Every structure is written in C-alpha cells, then in structure tokens.
Amino acid sequence: MTKEFDVVQLDVHHLRVIRAIADTGSLSRAAIALGVTQPAVSAQLKRLENMLGYQLFDRSEGSAKPTPMGELLLRRTAALLPQLDKLLEDIEQRVCPSGPPDVVRVVAVASALVAYLPSLVTRLWPEVSEVQVVHDDHPERLLPLLAQRRAEVGLVKDYPGYELEIPASVDTAVVATEPTFVLLPKDHPLASRESIDLRELRDESWVMVSDSSAATFTKYFADTCARHGFSPTVTHQVTSQQVALLVVKAGAIGLSQPICDPCDDGIVTRPLRGGVLPRRHILAWNRETFVAGRQDELISAVVETYWAEARTAPVYAAYLDRTRER
Incomplete structure (x- = not known):
C-alpha cells in the first residue's frame, strides 16, 4: 500500500x-x-x-x-x-564577506574629505584593486545605496534639527561637528573682525546656492536667522559655490564650510560667533559588510584626515586654536 x-x-x-x-x-x-x-x-x-x-x-x-x-x-x-x-x-x-570586494564603492556629498577617501580605503584594505566614488549632494539618496549594498562606505552631512533618517542596516559615526563660516568682500566693515555675530548681518544681502541639494541647509539657515530675530534677504540664488564667490566679491554675504577657505584676495572668511549653524560630517556603512569588522580603524583614519586638513585652512586653524584656549 x-x-x-x-x-x-x-x-x-x-x-x-x-x-x-x-x-x-x-x-x-x-x-x-x-x-x-x-x-x-x-x-x-x-x-x-x-x-x-x-x-x-x-x-x-x-x-x-x-x-x-x-x-x-x-x-x-x-x-x-x-x-x-x-x-x-x-x-x-x-x-557578510570576511574581506572587501575587488572594487569598493564610496558614496559622498561634497566636502574636503572626498578626495582622500580612495587612499584611505586602499591603505586599510591593500587587497582592494579599485575605489569608485559617487558624488551626490542629496544624502537622502546615498544612504539607501548603503542599505541596499550598492555601496560599501558613505560620507554625508546633516544639521541639528534636520538629522538624516538612517536605514536600519546602516551604522554611522560622527567624524566632526564643524561651524559655518561667512564669506565677506575684503572691504566690508566687518572684515577686520575676528568673528561675527549673525545678528550683525541682518541688513546684508545674501547669496545662497539654490539647487535642490541645498534645500535642507537653506531652511536650516532661514530658521536659524529667525531665532536670531530677522529674516535674511537673499538677493542672489546661484547654482554653484564658484558663482557664489563672484557674487561675494561684488558685495554680498555668503556661507562656507571652514575647511573650504577660498583663500581669495577679494574675499575674507570669518567664523560666526557662538558656533552658529553647526553641521556634522557623518561616516556611514552597512553593518553586514566587510567594513563592520574594521570600522574603528576607518573612523580613526577619516577623523585624523579631517583634522589634518583643517589645519591647512588658516582661518579655521586659528579658530580652533582660540577655541582650545578657552
């Protein structure tokens, strides 16, 4: 049967x-x-x-x-x-590979660290034959690539009150929290100051990078000005920082990351007093990839590189020395 x-x-x-x-x-x-x-x-x-x-x-x-x-x-x-x-x-x-793939993919927003990422990865993992870096100033588009394992390492930025939504499979570490600096024409009355109070710029004309990738920072800036008692007058909206520098030379006020000092004869860079408009540089990786086994080494290497680069920007280096002394 x-x-x-x-x-x-x-x-x-x-x-x-x-x-x-x-x-x-x-x-x-x-x-x-x-x-x-x-x-x-x-x-x-x-x-x-x-x-x-x-x-x-x-x-x-x-x-x-x-x-x-x-x-x-x-x-x-x-x-x-x-x-x-x-x-x-x-x-x-x-x-969950024990070692890295032959080609490591890095996704990053614009910052002074981007150029160093390939050499940092190959220094830590000599067996990597190639590092491909994808630039995109929309961090909300980059983090899903890590979650989907379409990239191994990411470097993004966010702002207090506008923190990024981190996918469940992605781990992060803060590389640095840095201030925002203002850009002024060299003959501006405030150009001789060591630092500038944001309120002192309430009547100025501002130039802002206005592409969609800057939308979050633009709102962050407007909200911060509101907390300081004014609404900024943005007279120039441009699509790149290079154009913004030309507008600053002509008399407007701009904003900059402190490491990205233009070192231009017609422009001076000054910190905003009180650490106004801070931003965070964030290293990100999928915890189920090879990075998870040596993330501490990668974090240390990126942090060390950031502060070494910071020392090459004279105004930022002087700002850090003054902050350390207080």
Whole structure:
C-alpha cells in the first residue's frame, strides 16, 4: 500500500538532525552534538516522521537505530547535506564577506574629505584593486545605496534639527561637528573682525546656492536667522559655490564650510560667533559588510584626515586654536 502525504518540506535542519542521530546512535548524544536540548531533537524527529508518514528510527532506552526507511533517507541525503552546507556558506560569505570586494564603492556629498577617501580605503584594505566614488549632494539618496549594498562606505552631512533618517542596516559615526563660516568682500566693515555675530548681518544681502541639494541647509539657515530675530534677504540664488564667490566679491554675504577657505584676495572668511549653524560630517556603512569588522580603524583614519586638513585652512586653524584656549 502506498502512503500519501502532502508536499514534503525537508530543510537543512531536518537533515542535520537525522544525520546526528544516526552518527551518535541516540537522541541525547545527537542533542549534545547539535548544541540543543534532547526534547528539541525528539520533537523535531517526531515532526519529520509525521510529515513523511514513516518511522525513521527504532528507539529503545538510550539508543536509536535507523529503520529501513531511515537508512534510505540517510543514503539519499548523504551527499546532499555537505552540498547544502557549502551553498549556505557561499551565500553567507557573499552577504557578510570576511574581506572587501575587488572594487569598493564610496558614496559622498561634497566636502574636503572626498578626495582622500580612495587612499584611505586602499591603505586599510591593500587587497582592494579599485575605489569608485559617487558624488551626490542629496544624502537622502546615498544612504539607501548603503542599505541596499550598492555601496560599501558613505560620507554625508546633516544639521541639528534636520538629522538624516538612517536605514536600519546602516551604522554611522560622527567624524566632526564643524561651524559655518561667512564669506565677506575684503572691504566690508566687518572684515577686520575676528568673528561675527549673525545678528550683525541682518541688513546684508545674501547669496545662497539654490539647487535642490541645498534645500535642507537653506531652511536650516532661514530658521536659524529667525531665532536670531530677522529674516535674511537673499538677493542672489546661484547654482554653484564658484558663482557664489563672484557674487561675494561684488558685495554680498555668503556661507562656507571652514575647511573650504577660498583663500581669495577679494574675499575674507570669518567664523560666526557662538558656533552658529553647526553641521556634522557623518561616516556611514552597512553593518553586514566587510567594513563592520574594521570600522574603528576607518573612523580613526577619516577623523585624523579631517583634522589634518583643517589645519591647512588658516582661518579655521586659528579658530580652533582660540577655541582650545578657552
């Protein structure tokens, strides 16, 4: 008589259980080999036998011997289990590789650190043959690439009150929290000051980079001015910082990251008093990629590079020295 049963759903765990019972000769010893309890092995075997409709082991006190059906199943799966184990191992290595891929993809917003990222990655992982950097000033588009494993490392920025939404699989570390500097024409009455209060610029004409990537910072700037008692008059909206510098030379006031000092004869850079308009540089990576094993080294390298670069910007270096002395 032929037994009928629903679709058999054997999985690797089933095969490991019956293999362990056969190899050890008892359910209790199989449980020790598998690192589980004896009742768990017994329950798993019972479910499998009920599903197949056959008894697989003759159980007596302290021992278990395969039945003819059990021996048939063991013979048929003897070569299958190692292959399944190898398949799972290969998948795990692809998902959580122990080392980096040949080509590491970096996504980054514009900053003084971007140019250093390829050399930092290859210094930490000499086996990497190539580093590809994708620039995009929309951090909200970059972080999903890390979550989807379409990139390995990311460098983004955010602002207090406008923090980025971090995907669940992505870890981050703050590289630096830096102030925002103002750009003034060299003959501006405030150009001789060491630092400038934002309120002193309430009646000035401002130039702002107005592409969509700057929308968050523009709102952040407007809200900050409102808290200081005024609404900024933005008379020039430009699409690049290079154009903004030309407008500053002509008399407007602009904003800049402190490391990105234009060092232009017609422009001076000054910090805003009180650390107004701070921004954060954030390193990001997917915790299930090779980076997770050495993230501390990567963070240290990026932080060290940031502060070394900061020292090459004279106004920023002087600002840091004054801040340290206070």
